[in-house]
Amino acid sequence: MRRILFCTLLSAMLLAGCATVPQGSDAELCKQANSSKQLQAELLFGRDIHEREPVTDAERAKFMADVVTPLFPDGLTTWDTRGQWRDAASGKTIQEDSFVIRIVAAESAETMTRLSSIRSAYVAQFHQDAVGLLFSRVCASF
Template sequence: MRLSLLCPLFCALLLSACATVPEGAGGALCTQAGGSSQLQAELLFGRDINGRGPVSDAERAGFMAEVVTPRFPDGLTTWDSRGQWRDAASGKTIQEDSFVIRIVAAATPETLTRLAQIRSAYTSQFHQDSVGLLFTPICASF
């Protein structure tokens, strides 16, 4: 009797695993609004550098001009922020000045490559452990 109750439940769970995840923003509503499905990427950059002062405004402007803008010349948005993270070695919470770059672009392998190049360049040039990257599928119209 227990088996007869478990079999339908197991089958339902198995079938639900085959369902696809919605792609996110897009479809008919997006098209009707004059938009298209895009990828919104937010890059999170820390400004503190061990052993010296923080990334200066001039250094950031140079990085934007030499590394970011050539890869995304159609536009982006940037703003200053304050971030925090837990240091793995000490367990302490570290706070630092930071900035965010938001880029809206086609969800293509080329876009992902350009984002990876930006992250790699910043971590190398400014001796960072990482650059955060957040993705959101969106409907955009410009």
């Protein structure tokens, strides 16, 4: 039985090495996949608020409905997570519940302005120091 399992795993590993990514430029890869070059943005939101309870699910849902969705009505993905950061004043590591919003959109000045609006609105509404923002260029199709 062990020999069969070993042979099966070895075969799977060897076959996986046969699958390769098509060669070519990013534009060629996007074209082969029937996709287009897009910007992927991930916004990182902390839920803790100084001197009050954390951002509730209802408050987050309202923020999504009132701010985020009108700016990116074509779609997005969100998930809950737990983050940490170092408080510059105390040097302590702070952990808090958080959430991430992933948006895939055209790389444009308009997209950047909309992302900035989301960050500014959350900082102001929930008294945050910052909202993290990560970018990557991807091929995407929906």
